[in-house]
Amino acid sequence: MAHPVQLLVIDPQNDFCDLPTAWQPPHPLTGARLAPALPVAGAHADMQRLAAWISTQGAAIDAITITLDTHQRHDIAHPNFWCNAQGAEVAPFTPITASQVRAGTYRPRHANSLPDVLAYLDALEQQGRYTHMVWPVHCEIGHWGHNIHASVAAACGAWQIQHQRAVTHILKGMNPATEHYSALQAEVPDATDAHTQLNTHLLAALDSAQVLLVAGEASSHCVRATTEHLVQHLPRQRPERIVLLTDCMSPVTGFEAQHTAFLAEMQARGVQLACSSQIRL
Incomplete structure (x- = not known):
């Protein structure tokens, strides 16, 4: 079925939102407020x-x-997966390269995984898209941080009642051995895991749009990677039907240059940039 106007929302989750204190509920076990793990x-x-x-x-x-970044505690992008040469856990926001692992600066906690980890890092670096980053533990499935921002969830709930149609939810990132920024394909697909490979079903659904509006977090990573894959893989191409809602996305702190470069590159390839206030359907 064709859906002429579609909205794709990338990872609008609590863990990525700089929520004020009033929006942070108490943990039922400790009473401490549940703060976002990776606020943008x-x-x-x-x-x-x-x-x-x-x-x-x-x-x-x-x-x-709506796409949902979906991880478990054990994940190649989380600190507990790694240790340094002294055996201490690696701090969040540490970039790790294959050469550093070969030199012993960093290593996976489970020595048996070393060959696979090196193969992954080599493949990631050969693509030239990203350097592997250790992030804070985030978007754990079943946890508060994995949930959709309350305002977006409420608006989408009302939309479903209005249209009598469900929102489509896409989970990405459950494979702990590869980063999965893009909603369409893991950074290094696993040949044994279809969920990491190109999501042709989602592509076909999005390809039916005459206008595809894109929003979400973060513009430096998951929005960027997804949009790049859209432009590359949409069967009917026509990137001019993609509209990035630039006031509904922000970059991870420290990656502002990647955000700016992403928007410029997409605009050069025909993707439209607009503020939400400019879009009247």
């Missing part, structure tokens, strides 16, 4: 703008797809 500066306001836009323009939106 500006993301809370991004998601509030997106929710408001969905609420006002929802009647004209034919389909909504």
Whole structure:
């Protein structure tokens, strides 16, 4: 079924939003507030703008797809997977290269995984898209941080009632051996795991759009990787039908240059850039 106007929301999750204290509930076991694990500066306001836009323009939106970064505690991008030469856990926001692992600066905690880890890092670096990064433990499946920002969830719930149609949810990142920024394909696909390979079913669904609006977090990583794969793999191509809602996305702190380069590259390839306030469907 064709859906002429579609909205793709990349990872609008609590762990990526700089939520104010009032939005952070107490942990039921400890009573401590559940703070976002990897907050992106500006993301809370991004998601509030997106929710408001969905609420006002929802009647004209034919389909909504939400992707969810989905990890377990054990993951190649989490600190507990790694240790340094002294055996101590590696700190979040540590980039790790294959040469550092070969030199013994960093190593996986399970020595038996070393060959696979090196093969992964070599493949990742050969692509030239990203250097492997150790992130704080984030978006654990079943945890509060994995949940969708409350404003976006409420707006999408109202849209479902209005249209009598479900939102499509796409989980990505469950394979602990590869990073999965893009909603369409892991950074290094695993030949034995179909969930890491190119998601042709999702591509076909998005390809039915005449207008495909994209929002979410973070513009320096998951929005960027997904949009790049959209431009590369949409069967009917025509990147001009993709619209990036630039006031509904923000970069990870320290990766602002990647955000700027991403927007410039996509615009050069025909993708449209617009603020949500400019889009009236």
